[in-house]
Amino acid sequence: MYVRKNLRWEVVWQLTRRSLLIFTVYNTLICLLYGPLNVHVLDIPWQPVALLGTAVAFYIGFKSNGSYDRFWEGRQLWGSIVNTSRVWAIRSFDYVQAMPDGVGLDPRYITELHRRLLYRQIAWCNALRLHLRRQTAALWDTEVAPFLPPAEAQMAKMLSNPPTHLLRRQSVELRELYKRGLLTEFRQVAMMQTIQDLLNAQGGCERIKNTPFPRQFAYFSFVFVWVFAAILPLGLVEEFDSRQALASTASG
DSSP states (O other), X not given: XXXXXXXOHHHHHHHHHHHHHHHHHHHXXXXXXXXXXXXXXXXXXXXXXXXXXXXXXXXHXXXXXXXXXXXXXXXXXXXXXXXHHHHHHHHHHHHSOOOGGGTTSOHHHHHHHHHHHHHHHXXXXXXXXXXXXXXXXXXXXXXXXXXXXXXXXXXXXXXSOHHHHXXXXXXXXXXXXXXXXXXXXXXXXXXXXXXXXXXXXXXXXHHHHXXXXXXXXXXXXXXHHHHHHHHHHHHHHHHHHHHHHHHHHHHO
């Protein structure tokens, strides 16, 4: 996706130079046939050209709306991941605490639990990013592994879907905390709901990534635009010819 503030002319030229060259030669040929060679057999009425142009405009508009809807869904999913990650951080700090029967528990141990839960969430965000971009093997050791214990990082790297595995590890951690009395049943259920929200967001991202637009969206728009661009000068030639004839009649 192009994310710069302005669309540079270099990019436009790289994407359109082939089409510009083809239609420059084509339109020059039409002008030669209509002018010096006085060949008018290719003239076509303007009405079909206008009708096709309207159809192309509607088709391109629908395609643009579909593309924007897809972009906006991705933006909503990203916002959901950000907000749910914040909720996870707050609940990790506020919910994972020593129960009354664990008064003598070392505060440093609770701090380490908080750190592990938060760092695994950061690792999940980076792992999801790499998974969607298919960069897991190349960047895992620098983008994800520093936030995980070495054994867990190595195991997750070898799996086909590391983000799902990391959320599974979060679920196992919550179960263990509940068994040790560091998490009440209500708080465990609330944090599991947060994990479910993260899984839903991940599934939405994977759906967008793995389900491209149908090929006919690009193919037919390409065909319609090229057909319209090809018949447009023929319609203009006929329109200019009819105007010239009217002007000659009026002057005569």
